[in-house]
Amino acid sequence: MVKSLRFSWFNVVASLILLFVVVITLYPFLHMLAVSLSSNVNVMQNNISFWPKGFNLSMYQLVLGDPQIWTAYRNTIIYTVLGTIISLVVTSTGAYALSRKDMALRNSFTVLIVITMFFSGGMIPTFLVVRSLNLVDTVWGMVLPGAVSTWNLILMRTFFSGIPKELEESGRMDGLNDIGIFIRIIVPLSKASFATIALFYAVGMWNNFIFPLLYLRSPDLFPLQVLLRNLVLAGSASSGDVTSIGGDNLVVEESLKYATIMVSTLPILVIYPFVQKYFVKGAMVGAVKG
Amino acid sequence: MADAGVTQHILQKEAHRPPRRKSRLIRTWNRNKALWLLFLPCLLYYLIFRYAPMFGLVITFKDYNLFKGIWASDWVGFKYYRMFLENPDFWPLMKNTFLLGLYKLVFGFPAPILLAILLNEVRRAAYKRFVQTVSYLPHFISNVIVASMVIMFLSPTGGLINNLLAGIGIGPINFMNEPGLFRGIYVLSEIWQHIGWETIIYLAALTAIDPQLYEAADMDGASRLRKIWHVTLPGISPAIVITLILNIGKVLEIGFEKVFLMQNPAIYDTADIISTYVYRVGMVQGNFSYGASIDLFMGVISLIFICTANWLSRRLSETSLW
Numbered sequence: 001m002v003k004s005l006r007f008s009w010f011n012v013v014a015s016l017i018l019l020f021v022v023v024i025t026l027y028p029f030l031h032m033l034a035v036s037l038s039s040n041v042n043v044m045q046n047n048i049s050f051w052p053k054g055f056n057l058s059m060y061q062l063v064l065g066d067p068q069i070w071t072a073y074r075n076t077i078i079y080t081v082l083g084t085i086i087s088l089v090v091t092s093t094g095a096y097a098l099s100r101k102d103m104a105l106r107n108s109f110t111v112l113i114v115i116t117m118f119f120s121g122g123m124i125p126t127f128l129v130v131r132s133l134n135l136v137d138t139v140w141g142m143v144l145p146g147a148v149s150t151w152n153l154i155l156m157r158t159f160f161s162g163i164p165k166e167l168e169e170s171g172r173m174d175g176l177n178d179i180g181i182f183i184r185i186i187v188p189l190s191k192a193s194f195a196t197i198a199l200f201y202a203v204g205m206w207n208n209f210i211f212p213l214l215y216l217r218s219p220d221l222f223p224l225q226v227l228l229r230n231l232v233l234a235g236s237a238s239s240g241d242v243t244s245i246g247g248d249n250l251v252v253e254e255s256l257k258y259a260t261i262m263v264s265t266l267p268i269l270v271i272y273p274f275v276q277k278y279f280v281k282g283a284m285v286g287a288v289k290g
Numbered sequence: 291m292a293d294a295g296v297t298q299h300i301l302q303k304e305a306h307r308p309p310r311r312k313s314r315l316i317r318t319w320n321r322n323k324a325l326w327l328l329f330l331p332c333l334l335y336y337l338i339f340r341y342a343p344m345f346g347l348v349i350t351f352k353d354y355n356l357f358k359g360i361w362a363s364d365w366v367g368f369k370y371y372r373m374f375l376e377n378p379d380f381w382p383l384m385k386n387t388f389l390l391g392l393y394k395l396v397f398g399f400p401a402p403i404l405l406a407i408l409l410n411e412v413r414r415a416a417y418k419r420f421v422q423t424v425s426y427l428p429h430f431i432s433n434v435i436v437a438s439m440v441i442m443f444l445s446p447t448g449g450l451i452n453n454l455l456a457g458i459g460i461g462p463i464n465f466m467n468e469p470g471l472f473r474g475i476y477v478l479s480e481i482w483q484h485i486g487w488e489t490i491i492y493l494a495a496l497t498a499i500d501p502q503l504y505e506a507a508d509m510d511g512a513s514r515l516r517k518i519w520h521v522t523l524p525g526i527s528p529a530i531v532i533t534l535i536l537n538i539g540k541v542l543e544i545g546f547e548k549v550f551l552m553q554n555p556a557i558y559d560t561a562d563i564i565s566t567y568v569y570r571v572g573m574v575q576g577n578f579s580y581g582a583s584i585d586l587f588m589g590v591i592s593l594i595f596i597c598t599a600n601w602l603s604r605r606l607s608e609t610s611l612w
Contacts, residue, residue, distance in 0.1 A: 097328045104321070116341075128343075
């Protein structure tokens with residue numbers, strides 16, 4: 001221990017490189033926050049880096065006063081909650097059945113699932129299937145086509161396989177059937193695993209952009225990601241620096257866009273530190289068991 | 291133990307009994323029906339949303355007509371494949387897809403390994419944890435936001451990067467309109483987004499290395515760098531090989547979302563890849579058969595890639611996915 005505290009160039013260089021990684025990762029977010037909170041004059045003079053200058057919240061008032069944002073927020077929350085529940089139920093029941101070595105056809109089912117990791121029908125045939133089921137432009141089109149992630153399924157199966165057999169047998173002694181064992185014994189024992197997989201699904205759903213792009217038509221159903229793209233990216237090609245909204249109220253487009261980004265990313269940034277350890281645990285299970 | 295004996299006894303007894311097909315079927319059904327019921331939603335999902343599209347690929351050999359449906363549409367054989375191969379866009383698209391994937395592999399693959407090794411060398415647990423927590427963050431930010439950030443920071447009017455460049459006297463560069471810069475920008479943004487997250491697998495592998503190996507190396511007077519070279523790297527090499535195979539298999543499967551969000555017609559020369567082309571031709575212009583044919587063509591090449599990578603690795607290092 002004494003040895004490791006001695007000064008060495010190696011430690012200095014390693015620590016500096018890691019510090020660089022931290023700065024590169026965090027600085028963009030701090031910059032966006034600073035710009036979105038600064039006064040127009042300062043933004044147009046490009047003299048903001050870390051700290052907001054001429055602090056004001058007008059951009060946030062503007063963003064939060066836009067009814068589109070609220071509709072998109074509501075839609076995203078609906079898709080995320082509904083999608084996560086459906087995904088979790090289908091994935092956990094499927095994973096439990098696959099984890100039971102005594103299930104007939106288990107190997108056939110596993111092969112069926114693993115094949116899809118290497119080969120798929122692709123964007124267009126999948127779209128045709130979704131359309132033929134009349135799921136296009138519905139909430140179900142957002143939550144059903146991605147209901148199971150094979151990766152998460154395998155993670156859960158690995159987890160369930162690790163639960164001691166004796167617990168199931170004791171459940172059987174008490175007269176439970178397989179479904180009873182799953183609900184009464186496996187689910188309560190696997191809360192951490194359920195939390196992890198739920199988080200993976202929820203983040204995937206929250207960030208999903210390709211499903212709404214392919215399967216949604218009406219703006220009323222658009223989630224945040226699509227609105228964000230329309231406001232921030234699609235608008236950026238044509239218009240200039242300054243947009244005028246209602247008379248002489250000049251708005252700097254850049255800070256308006258940054259404010260929009262901040263508003264739509266805030267939930268993830270806020271809950272991230274609290275749930276981060278679950279993500280890592282889930283990824284570790286996947287990493288170690290391959 | 292007694293249990294196993296009893297089970298074996300029953301098994302032997304059953305083996306001697308003449309097989310009665312019907313009763314065995316019924317018994318299998320009775321024993322499995324609850325588990326099968328649990329598996330049913332999952333099975334339905336895979337059949338409907340994963341396998342039905344695979345069978346839907348027959349439209350690549352048909353002139354898919356919206357009103358006639360898949361089965362009534364006319365067969366056209368390899369018409370759409372020939373159309374794609376003869377298309378002047380064919381080679382540029384293949385090249386863009388392949389090069390973008392290759393760049394990502396060459397620069398994106400070693401990055402998390404280096405970061406993981408550096409993290410492993412940090413003695414202060416708190417600092418290590420802090421760096422890890424921060425570096426995982428961008429992985430959870432949506433592609434729309436990452437693409438927005440990239441485009442806005444690189445904007446010639448007031449973008450962060452151009453402001454910095456102006457500070458050292460370099461005139462505004464319109465980064466997102468330069469075809470020559472797209473691949474670099476894309477790969478850098480990918481590394482920024484995923485480097486931390488991808489270290490997890492290596493960090494997990496690192497914890498499995500026996501500390502005695504380091505002590506032995508210390509005895510032999512090895513320097514820090516030597517220990518990394520002779521202990522750390524060999525210790526995580528199975529993880530490296532597996533990840534490498536997976537990545538080689540995915541060279542042609544570049545995420546559609548981010549490329550689609552970052553590209554614009556001015557840089558199609560380098561930024562248009564197969565999946566974005568499929569979306570434009572198939573979904574936007576409605577040439578379902580043509581789009582699906584291109585997709586299938588690439589899917590098959592991808593499959594060949596991953597099988598070859600797996601085969602090579604099994605021969606060279608005895609580590610493989612299957």
